[in-house]
Amino acid sequence: xxxxxxxxxxxxxxxxxxxxxxxxxxxxxxxxxxxxxxxxxxxxxxxxxxxxxxxxxxxxxxxxxxxxxxxxxxxxxxxxxxxxxxxxxxxxxxxxxxxxxxxxxxxxxxxxxxxxxxxxxxxxxxxxxxxxxxxxxxxxxxxxxxxxxxxxxxxxxxxxxxxxxxxxxxxxxxxxxxxxxxxxxxxxxxxxxxxxxxxxxxxxxxxxxxxxxxxxxxxxxxxxxxxxxxxxxxxxxxxxxxxxxxxxxxxxxxxxxxxxxxxxxxxxxxxxxxxxxxxxxxxxxxxxxxxxxxxxxxxxxxxxxxxxxxxxxxxxxxxxxxxxxxxxxxxxxxxxxxxxxxxxxxxxxxxxxxxxxxxxxxxxxxxxxxxxxxxxxxxxxxxxxxxxxxxxxxxxxxxxxxxxxxxxxxxxxxxxxxxxxxxxxxxxxxxxxxxxxxxxxxxxxxxxxxxxxxxxxxxxxxxxxxxxxxxxxxxxxxxxxxxxxxxxxxxxxxxxxxxxxxxxxxxxxxxxxxxxxxxxxxxxxxxxxxxxxxxxxxxxxxxxxxxxxxxxxxxxxxxxxxxxxxxxxxxxxxxxxxxxxxxxxxxxxxxxxxxxxx
Numbered sequence: 001x002x003x004x005x006x007x008x009x010x011x012x013x014x015x016x017x018x019x020x021x022x023x024x025x026x027x028x029x030x031x032x033x034x035x036x037x038x039x040x041x042x043x044x045x046x047x048x049x050x051x052x053x054x055x056x057x058x059x060x061x062x063x064x065x066x067x068x069x070x071x072x073x074x075x076x077x078x079x080x081x082x083x084x085x086x087x088x089x090x091x092x093x094x095x096x097x098x099x100x101x102x103x104x105x106x107x108x109x110x111x112x113x114x115x116x117x118x119x120x121x122x123x124x125x126x127x128x129x130x131x132x133x134x135x136x137x138x139x140x141x142x143x144x145x146x147x148x149x150x151x152x153x154x155x156x157x158x159x160x161x162x163x164x165x166x167x168x169x170x171x172x173x174x175x176x177x178x179x180x181x182x183x184x185x186x187x188x189x190x191x192x193x194x195x196x197x198x199x200x201x202x203x204x205x206x207x208x209x210x211x212x213x214x215x216x217x218x219x220x221x222x223x224x225x226x227x228x229x230x231x232x233x234x235x236x237x238x239x240x241x242x243x244x245x246x247x248x249x250x251x252x253x254x255x256x257x258x259x260x261x262x263x264x265x266x267x268x269x270x271x272x273x274x275x276x277x278x279x280x281x282x283x284x285x286x287x288x289x290x291x292x293x294x295x296x297x298x299x300x301x302x303x304x305x306x307x308x309x310x311x312x313x314x315x316x317x318x319x320x321x322x323x324x325x326x327x328x329x330x331x332x333x334x335x336x337x338x339x340x341x342x343x344x345x346x347x348x349x350x351x352x353x354x355x356x357x358x359x360x361x362x363x364x365x366x367x368x369x370x371x372x373x374x375x376x377x378x379x380x381x382x383x384x385x386x387x388x389x390x391x392x393x394x395x396x397x398x399x400x401x402x403x404x405x406x407x408x409x410x411x412x413x414x415x416x417x418x419x420x421x422x423x424x425x426x427x428x429x430x431x432x433x434x435x436x437x438x439x440x441x442x443x444x445x446x447x448x449x450x451x452x453x454x455x456x457x458x459x460x461x462x463x464x465x466x467x468x469x470x471x472x473x474x475x476x477x478x479x480x481x482x483x484x485x486x487x488x489x490x491x492x493x494x495x496x497x498x499x500x501x502x503x504x505x506x507x508x509x510x511x512x513x514x515x516x517x518x519x520x521x522x523x524x525x526x527x528x529x530x531x532x533x534x535x536x537x538x539x540x541x542x543x544x545x546x547x548x549x550x551x552x553x554x555x556x557x558x559x560x561x562x563x564x565x566x567x568x569x570x571x572x573x574x575x576x577x578x579x580x581x582x583x584x585x586x587x588x589x590x591x592x593x594x595x596x597x598x
Contacts (some may be wrong), residue, residue: 010049012082015075018052019061021099034070041074049084051102053095063087066095067102097124101135111167112157115149119277122147126305126327127271127280145171150277153178156185168195172202175274175313207242213317214255252317259318260310265555267322268383268520269307276309281324282331292334293341298529299577301522304381305330322522382578385518387485389509390578391494396508398494401501408497411456415449418442446489450496498581505579511571516559524558525550527576533562536569 050068055061065072066088075083090098100117109117121132133143145167151174152160159165169188172195173181188198209216209225219225225242242248256272263270271281284300285291292300300306305327311319325331382390402408418430419442431441439456443449485491497503511531516524528534528546537546553561563571 010084011087013052013063013085013087015072015081015083017060017062018050018072018083018085019055019058019064020072021065021069021095034074037070038074038077041071041078041080045080046071046075046083049086051098052085052087053090054087064095066090066099093124096120097135100124110161111146111149111170112152112160115146115152115277118143118146119150119280122277122280123328126329127276129275144274147277148174148274150279151175153181153185155182159185159189164189166195169193169198172198203245207245207248209242212242212251213315213319214251255318256310256312259320263308263310263320266320266521267306267308268523269304269326271307271309271326272312273309274312276326280328281309281326282328284323284325284331289339290335291338292331293338296334296338298526300325300334301520301526302382302386302576302578303327303330304383306522381486383523384483386523386576386578387483389515389518389576391480391485391488391491393505393509393579394494394498395490397503397505398497400508401497401503405457407457407459407461408453410461411453411459412493414456415442415453446487446492450489450493453493454496454500502581505575505581506573509575509579511563511574513559513563516562517556519555519559521550521555521558524555524562527574528562530577531569531571531574533566533569533571536566540567 048071050071051066052063053066055064063085072083100120118132118136121135122129125131129143133140148171152170156165156170156173160167160170165185165188173185176184184202187193193201209219219242260270260272282290284297284306286294286297305325307324307326308320308322309324311317402412418434434441440452443452480488480490519527534546537549549561550558
């Protein structure tokens, strides 16, 4: 059975040829509601079509559910053979996002299901909260509430689904550990506590001054300290509790803000723990089943999705944990690549032998045994500060080349004229002139267009004018708006020129204070390892000296130390990984004959 890639007509498909969606955000149903729904289906059939996508490679099924699994399940349970459906071709990612959005907009979706769907959308968008709010039409407050629900224990989720507790109860319990959640929810259900009663009981337990994360020295003699009349209250807060909720919350908030500011200076990208769904981020490990390798882990430190989490949990406010990836999809790909390399190396490796003295095994350097050393994958998205550095270097390098090679200026001028004048002349006239000259139409997509310009530059340079080259090269100097270094035409063209002509970024880039002061501490350490500064420092100051120096230094101090003279080491010739050119596509060469130019 086949379907069009984007059908707008309702089709009636065999229920047996449709399979479940393994990524369906709905993880449970209210049994009583489902029974009522089945009775309605028995009486009236399925009235609203489900959404499916065509699949291949499954001999038993032709389609997979994108949205509408409850209707499909009811049809199956009621022995209905055909079900109305809309068929639409979708990628896995498009299907997951569509399923989450469609399900989350259904009126009968439970808060826990909404939380799971929101968590899936955050995963698909690399924790882009603004994009998820746009897709769902939610406020920040609602999204934050649903993120909190992803931390619910199984007992709390089941009690909420069964109607034994209300949403307000669950919101109070989710900041607790799962063991505490299970214990307290049982008491709430058993005693029939209201939300207000449960809140009051929890507040008394969670405002113990000896568990406070902030400095409690000012609390010792406070009239709101429940132990204010205990002996020796001026030397210890004892087991007292704060009776002033407003003051407590203000101190916690101030402490959190200070910790967040300090963490951002160290790690660059920082989230509060209550801004992320459970499982919404992964620890970057070098080895083991979830490892990405030492080189890749170092490369990840410059990624826009690499950073730390500051805990907002009671008693742990401000605790910072680093080495997290906030893009689970990318992290999974990196893990898969490294694990495949490890497996291939293990299969290809010769019988183990005793290594000679002074020879370190390859795995010790982060390379699986039997595998040739290779450069790590670059981060999928660099931090903005580093993308600015890369963009500036690429533009300077390509600009210098274009000014001195008139063919590129001429080619850019043609592209600009076609674009600017083509809008004001008869449709197709510019394309007609290009066709008469044997030149293909100017592509609409920037990625294709820069290759088109580079191909034009191979033509005869006799028509070139020096002034035109100067003016056309200004196309590389356009202001980048909204930090769009990845899709800006100037950046794309600069990269194309550099790659085709094997230009050396060292002609325009050098490690200096301006560059090092942009980096977080993790990124500085990655640069030290890549350039060999750490080893040179150890050689000059003794074993363990580098680690000791790093531990005692703030970010700015560490940057200054790296630029200080060091015997046996120089930053000259070092390039950050994100500036290293990709594999060359083949150097451009001027045509050798007049016929080629024509």
